[in-house]
Amino acid sequence: MTAHFAPRIxxxxxxxxxxxxxxxxxxRLEALRxxxxxxxxxxxxxxxxxxxxxxxxxxxTGGDRLAFGLRLGAGCRVTATTxxxxxxxxxxxxxxxxxxxxxxGAGAHLDWLPQETILFEGAALERVTTVRLxxxxxxxxxxxxVLGRAAMGEVLRRVHLNDRRQVLRDGRPVLVEPLRLGDAxxxxxxxxxxxxxxxxxxxxxxxxAEARVEAxxxxxxxxGVAAGASGFDGKLTVRLMxxxxxxxxxxxxxxxxxxxxxPLPRVWQM
Amino acid sequence: xxxxxxxxxxxxxxxxxGAFAYSHGLERGIAAGDVSDAASFREWLRNILHHxxxxxxxxxxxxxxxxxxxxxxxxxxARALAPSAERLQEGLxxxxxxxxxxxxxxxxxxxxxxxxxxxGEAAAPLALPRGQVAQxxxxxxxxxxxxxxxxxxxxxxxxxxxxxxRLLPEIEALGTRAATASLGDLGGCALAADLAAFQHETQxxxxxxx
Numbered sequence: 001m002t003a004h005f006a007p008r009i010x011x012x013x014x015x016x017x018x019x020x021x022x023x024x025x026x027x028r029l030e031a032l033r034x035x036x037x038x039x040x041x042x043x044x045x046x047x048x049x050x051x052x053x054x055x056x057x058x059x060x061t062g063g064d065r066l067a068f069g070l071r072l073g074a075g076c077r078v079t080a081t082t083x084x085x086x087x088x089x090x091x092x093x094x095x096x097x098x099x100x101x102x103x104x105g106a107g108a109h110l111d112w113l114p115q116e117t118i119l120f121e122g123a124a125l126e127r128v129t130t131v132r133l134x135x136x137x138x139x140x141x142x143x144x145x146v147l148g149r150a151a152m153g154e155v156l157r158r159v160h161l162n163d164r165r166q167v168l169r170d171g172r173p174v175l176v177e178p179l180r181l182g183d184a185x186x187x188x189x190x191x192x193x194x195x196x197x198x199x200x201x202x203x204x205x206x207x208x209a210e211a212r213v214e215a216x217x218x219x220x221x222x223x224g225v226a227a228g229a230s231g232f233d234g235k236l237t238v239r240l241m242x243x244x245x246x247x248x249x250x251x252x253x254x255x256x257x258x259x260x261x262x263p264l265p266r267v268w269q270m
Numbered sequence: 271x272x273x274x275x276x277x278x279x280x281x282x283x284x285x286x287x288g289a290f291a292y293s294h295g296l297e298r299g300i301a302a303g304d305v306s307d308a309a310s311f312r313e314w315l316r317n318i319l320h321h322x323x324x325x326x327x328x329x330x331x332x333x334x335x336x337x338x339x340x341x342x343x344x345x346x347x348a349r350a351l352a353p354s355a356e357r358l359q360e361g362l363x364x365x366x367x368x369x370x371x372x373x374x375x376x377x378x379x380x381x382x383x384x385x386x387x388x389x390g391e392a393a394a395p396l397a398l399p400r401g402q403v404a405q406x407x408x409x410x411x412x413x414x415x416x417x418x419x420x421x422x423x424x425x426x427x428x429x430x431x432x433x434x435x436r437l438l439p440e441i442e443a444l445g446t447r448a449a450t451a452s453l454g455d456l457g458g459c460a461l462a463a464d465l466a467a468f469q470h471e472t473q474x475x476x477x478x479x480x
Contacts, residue, residue, distance in 0.1 A: 162457065164457070166350075167350075172346050173346055173347050173350035174350050175350050176347060176350040176351050176456075177351075177353070178351075178456045178457035178458070179457060179458070179459060180457030180458055180459060181459040184320070184321075185321055185459040188313075188316070188317050188320070188321055188459075189313040189314075189316075189317055190299075190304050190305075190310060190313055190314055190317065190462060191299075191313065191314045191315075191316075191317025191318055191321070191322065191460050191462050191463040192317045192321050192459050192460055192461060192462060192463075193459070193461060193462065194304070194462045196461070196462070199461055210355075217472065226462075226465060226469075227465075228354070228465050228467075228468025228469040228471070228472075229468065230353075230354035230355045230356070230468050230471060231355065232352075232354070232355035232358055233349070233355075233358065237353060237354060237468075239353070239461070239464060239465045239468055241461060241462065241465060
C-alpha cells in the first residue's frame, strides 16, 4: 500500500462544472468546463445521467484548490459522485480548499453522493458544499469522513477539517452543518468521537422527506455502526458512526438503497 | 442596575421555559451507558460545551445581541443548524416560551425564535456585555444538564455541583470568545452527542422530551 505515504504533490488547481437541461422528460448535458486536475465523466444511468468527478492530482494537500459544480435546469434528475475516495494528505503549509456548488432548478432532483474523504495525519482541509434549491427542487446529500485507516493501525493526532455543508432554498438556509474537527476534537472523548474513526451524514431535503424516516430506521442495524435517523421540516437526516470505513460504507449503501430508485453508481457498488 | 438581575431571572431554572424537560440527548447517553459516573458525565458535558451546542448557541446568542442584528435571518440559521427533530424542538419550544414570558413582562412584541436567538433579542435592551450574557446562558445550560445527570446517572449532589464548579473557568472563557466570534466561527464536532439526540427519538422509556 504505497498510499500510506503522501506522494509528492505540487500545488494543484482544478475546476469541473457541468450544466444539465431537461427536454421532454430527458436530462441532457448542456455545458461542460474542465480545468487543471478536475475532470468529470457523464454516463447514462437508470434514473438520469450519472456524473463522476475525478481529481487527477491523486489527493489533496496544503495549497491545493479544487472546485466541482453542477447546474440542473428545471425538472432534471442527476446522480453525481466521485471516482475514488478523496485523500487529504499531510499539509506542509496552508490548507487544501475544496468548493462544491450545485444549483438545482425548479422541480429538479440531485443525488450528491461523493465517496468518503480520508484524512491522513497532518491533513488540513477546508471544504464548503453549497446546494441551492429552487422551488420544488430536492436533493439527497452524503458526506463521509474516515480518520486515517484503522485497519493499518493509523491513529491521527493532528488534523484540521473545516467542512461546511449548506442547503439553501430560495436563498434561505434550510440545512447547515458546519463540521470543525481539530486536534482537540480527536481526543475530546465520548461526546465527540468516542471510539469512532469514521462517520457519515446523509440528508434528503425534499417535500415530504420526513415520511421516509421509518423506512430508513428499518435498515439502521449494520453491525459495528451506531446510527440514527430523524425526519422533520422537509428533511430526513441520518448520522452514522463506526470504528472504520468498511462497516460505514455497508450501512451507507443500505440507506441509499432505501432512499434512491434504481442501482447505485458503479463506483459505489461493493 | 437591575439589568443583570433581570437577565439572571430570565435564565434561571425558575423561569417557566421548561428547560428541565430537555436533556439534549443526555437521557440517551445515560441509557446507552456512555454516561455512567461523574467522570463520564464531565467529559460528555465538556464535549457539548466546547464542540457542540454550547459554543454554537453562544455564538448565535452573541450575534443576536449585536445592535444591527437581523433576528429573522439568525433564527432561520439556528433552525437550519438543528441536526434532528428533537434538537429543533428543544430550541423552538424553549425559545417560544422565553419570548412569550418576556413579552408579557416587558410589553415588547417578541416573536417565537430558537432559544439562543430569543435570548439575544430579549436581552439586547439590557445592554449587558455580550460575553457576560453568553457566560450566563452557558452556565444555565450546563446547570440544567448537571441537574439531570445528578438525578438520573445518578451522581451525588456535591459531586454534580463540583463538576459544574470546576467548569466555570471554561464557561467563562467560552462566553468571552463567543462575544467576538463571527458566524464564520460556527461549527463543531460533538458527533456522538448529536447522535444520542437522534437515537433518543426511538428510545423506549423516556422521561425527557429530548
